[in-house]
Amino acid sequence: MATREVVEKFFELLAAGDPDAVAEAFADDIDWYVPGSPSLPWTGHRAKAGEVADYLRTLMANIVPEKNVDEVQALLVDGDHAVMLGRFTRVARNTGRTYEMPIAMHLQVAGDKIVKMYLYEDTLKVSEAYAG
Secondary structure, X not given: OXXXXXXXXXXXXXXXXXXXXXXXXXXXXXXXXXXXOOOOOOOEEEEEOHHHHHHHHXXXXXXXXXXXXXXXXXXXXXXXXXXXXXXXXXXXXXXXXXXXXXXXXXXXXXXXXXXXXXXXXXXXXHHHHHOO
């Protein structure tokens, strides 16, 4: 599969909301990074595909999923790299605060699996939404 096809399938799986199916889009060994702080348990590095499903379950437990708005504005592909530019809107479950921000996601594909995913978002905005 081409990089674009793998990445588009990943976004389809994310939209469908099945954490285990999303994890299957990743190679066994991965380089996954979501910036944040220790107070946000879904942030940080992940190194194994099995950790992807746990990440999504933890994230879903901390947001109000039915109020998510994910907008992909562009998908740029160069060889085995893809960059998605878009916007996220989330509601923090513990505070009820809504936060919206532009985001970028860098993905790298090897064969038909994702081997790297870095999310770039406004970490201050996210932290403030969850602060008590």
